[in-house]
Amino acid sequence: MAQLPFVSAARPLLAAPAGRGPWQRRGGPPGRANAAGGARRGGAGARVRAAPARRAAPAAVEAVADEEDEEEVVEERYALGGACRVLAGVPAPLGATALDGGVNFAVYSGSASAASLCLFTLDDLEADTVTEEVPLDPLLNRTGNVWHVFLEGKQVHDMLYGYRFDGVFAPERGQYYDVSNVVVDPYAKAVVSRGKYGVPAPDGDCWPQMAGMVPLPYSTFDWQGDLPLKYHQKDVVIYEMHLRGFTKHDSSKTKHPGTYVGAVSKLDYLKELGVNCVELMPCHEFNEVEYFSSSSKMNFWGYSTINFFSPMARYSSAGTRNYGRDAINEFKLFVREAHKRGIEVIMDVVFNHTAEGNEKGPILSFRGIDNSTYYMLAPKGEFYNYSGCGNTFNCNHPVVREFIVDCLRYWVTEMHVDGFRFDLASIMTRACSLWDPVNVYGGPMEGNMITTGTPLSTPPLVDMISNDPILGGVKLIAEAWDAGGLYQVGQFPHWNIWSEWNGKYRDTVRQFIKGTDGFAGAFAECLCGSPQLYQAGGRKPWHSVNFVCAHDGFTLADLVTYNNKYNLSNGEDNRDGENHNLSWNCGEEGEFASLSVRRLRKRQMRNFFVCLMVSQGVPMFYMGDEYGHTKGGNNNTYCHDHYVNYFRWDKKEEQSSDLYRFCRLMTKFRRECESLGLEDFPTSEQLHWHGHHPGKPDWSEGSRFVAFSMKDETKGEIYVAFNTSHLPVVVGLPPRPGFRWEPVVDTGKAAPYDFLTDDLPDRALTVNQFSHFLNSNLYPMLSYSSIILVLRPDV
16 A cells, blocks of 8 residues: 655645535536636636635734744644545645545646545436535645645545636637536546446436546456566567457357457457457547537547546446446456467557547546646647647647656556557657747757647657656557648657558558559568668668558458448548548449459458568558458448447358458468568568569569568478469469479468468368479469468478
8 A cells, every 4th residue: 555655744724614615516606707807608616715824823922923933723624524634635646546544636737726626426426416525725735736635534435536627718828727617637547427338428418527536545456467478579460459349249249248348258269360469449438429419420439538547438347337446457357368368458549639629629627627738729729630630639748748658657557558559649749839948858959940730850758658667668659640741651750669550551552452553662662561661760670560451441341342432321421531542342343243353352352461461560450351341331430339340250250251261371370480570671681582483573663563482490481472463474483402382372262272271171182283383383373363382392
């Protein structure tokens, strides 16, 4: 149990008498004047009153004050009916911290003129009523810009909490203090509001009152000796996954579909697939019904964070039970059980914006605490929108970057996650609003003319994360672009630590596999781990996270089925979503196509997966692509809580879903080949390029054929070729005296002959059918197909 940090005097809070605070409800008495001058928007409660620090001194005492100090007499304060004594508290750490004998509360707010701690029971929270309010004295309960208070007593652990702040309400000055709001502590470790996913509050309110969980002084979870797996990144295969969507479909047949517990029951499937790392789409607390006031859409993906410390409570089978603590334990259960199966857990974190949106958005947390600190603002209070979602988190402000680092540390130390993927990470490289080099670097910079939002070569936040001792060894992945046009793939400030979602890999591979001229050389660079992007900066192939499809954009099946997007169901007249998809429908638009087109689509999906698994770097694929999941051509399904976003376990089990077998075997093949996960970029001694004839690659503008052979410690040598022409070809294989090439993968063949395993009953017969080619070091390739051969002794 932590001890209360040393305070020069454990002074009781000097303020109003014990009992309920002056602000009984969020609505409060309407029409109150702003405490800082000017009219207040909406209703508000009475203002916090700070009592004098000392009793009035009698004249006789004043006369001898220089000779003898009179002992200070103070009035002790209690809360919760006298069950908890109210003390001054300490300013660090921020958040609610269980200490010896009680809980310390500390929150940053640099511009508030008054503050109070609001306590709720679960019943009162549902009734939108503050159970008890504890005003904070600016003399005793404020140190610098941190407000703090210590509640001594056990009963406080059975409460929820939030804060009420007073101050200027002047949007044109970037201030949104409004005492009609009780706001969530940014450091709250669980947020409690609605208990059931997708269901608004009983009165239809999409934004009911939220409150934070008060922590216990002990842990209620058994990690069973869990330790980080610490895989080298070159050995990782990443599976991007939506936690709710993974098991929500009825065909999952799980007891708790759409939850952390439900996902645990399917972890063995991921192990069978060959995945050793899952990248969870946002699991921080967000509001899935935030759109309900204007439409029936859901915020399914979750890229609209309310609180960065709290796991999404409605992904828990427990909901708000036990004040949100059970939701924390269920997330821990998922991590622990994933680690038992050799699977790391990476979190997709959205430190580029929050759910509070622009000036028309709700006041939930950061905005009501210190808007000008937490958000990037223009001189007249307007919100910069580099995120495309209404606001931009002010990442490089000293307070904000400390908050982000604290948050990352918490998820690593307390929740045992193995890394982070940073959504729109380029925002973290932009200069904060009110940029001041003295404020950031401690001294002036000659010729400094940096304005808000300017990309920085050494952004303070990225520097802090990269050099933080606790985050050492944690996987850090940047989505190296933002909605403001900043594109940093290959140029993200990295300290030789950060890897990147390689969007250039995705675009180049899509172009070459569908047969676009002029991409043979660029495709070869992708196979080598994109050295043109990463080698000069001192990084390695595994700093490139290679992907063809992800959550946003077409699925793998839709990539070969649709030339156009079909997003009308999103309610935005098909204006949303990416228009530049680099897809090819293989000759006919839509799912209902001729047999020849369907066969070509199967080849193309396999071609993409082969490319992903034989490329240097870190392969990543999206949930469902391994069985050919379709979203009907919708490339922006952020708002649909139904089958288009659900993993279809029934489809995966269908006999026609032979793609799953192929993908499972390809991930296994990659793990077996030492040469497909190199520590450094391949050299000319390891890798040799070929064309239709061995040793004669064709890098011309019209080339649609790329092949290479690679020495391998386990396989001896492998030969890989891609023919993306509309014509078949017979390729010459590099001669190896005393050995012969034996086919393993041929996407031109029907399953199960697309991947020849040793246990395939008629494998020898199948190989023998090609003996007249192989004996002459030749192999026939269908149009739009790829092959892998391994070297065997010629006996």
